Amino acid sequence: MNTGMLKYIGLGALLLWFVIAGRLFCGRACPLGFIQELLYKIPFWVKIKTFKFDRPLRVLKYAHFVYNFVLPALVVLGFLKAFEAHEMGTPFYIVLAVIAVIIRRPFCKYVCAIGAASSLFNKFSWYRYKMIDGQCVKCGICTKKCPMNIIPYTMKNSPECIRCGICKRICPKKAFAKNKEGAEYA
Ligand code: SF4
Ligand code: SF4
Numbered sequence: 001m002n003t004g005m006l007k008y009i010g011l012g013a014l015l016l017w018f019v020i021a022g023r024l025f026c027g028r029a030c031p032l033g034f035i036q037e038l039l040y041k042i043p044f045w046v047k048i049k050t051f052k053f054d055r056p057l058r059v060l061k062y063a064h065f066v067y068n069f070v071l072p073a074l075v076v077l078g079f080l081k082a083f084e085a086h087e088m089g090t091p092f093y094i095v096l097a098v099i100a101v102i103i104r105r106p107f108c109k110y111v112c113a114i115g116a117a118s119s120l121f122n123k124f125s126w127y128r129y130k131m132i133d134g135q136c137v138k139c140g141i142c143t144k145k146c147p148m149n150i151i152p153y154t155m156k157n158s159p160e161c162i163r164c165g166i167c168k169r170i171c172p173k174k175a176f177a178k179n180k181e182g183a184e185y186a
Helices: 003-021 024-028 031-040 060-076 090-102 106-111 113-119 141-145 166-170
Strands: none
Touching: 003 024, 003 060, 003 113, 024 113, 031 090, 031 106, 060 106, 060 113, 090 106, 141 166
């Protein structure tokens, strides 16, 4: 079995995980996410929460996903003749590390191909967030703390949610439903 095939068997297993958990890995287990959180804790006089092109730039991670996985997959399946994805070099990651001191999780927001793929499952995966009707008072505490700059109480299954669980933990009203049997999430 060649390495190309192995790569796509691994990708199949990953897809199964995405169906179960959506973007949960990003917020709970990804080492790059952890490193970015540490970098963002470095004191710096400018910390940018959002900026004009924040939202449009988030589309880049999907382009990265197509370039790194979809196009090579078309080669393996015989739909494309020659295409070889090239990883970004060390200088790119150094620049990104510097940006991560100022902007929280730039790799997750703008670059990560795996994050892009798993984000597509957030709305449909078994593990989803549900809120208890009438419990949220829209105090905005969760919005201030969200590392991905989304509004947890209206965008709880947004593709941008990395399932870090911060909003659930800090909500003073305990507005997010508990996962007793899994099916409670919707
Ligand atoms: S912290 Fe809780 S109550 Fe406040 S806006 Fe978020 S979900 Fe609603
Ligand atoms: S919505 Fe909640 S779980 Fe999702 S990224 Fe924001 S704080 Fe984390």
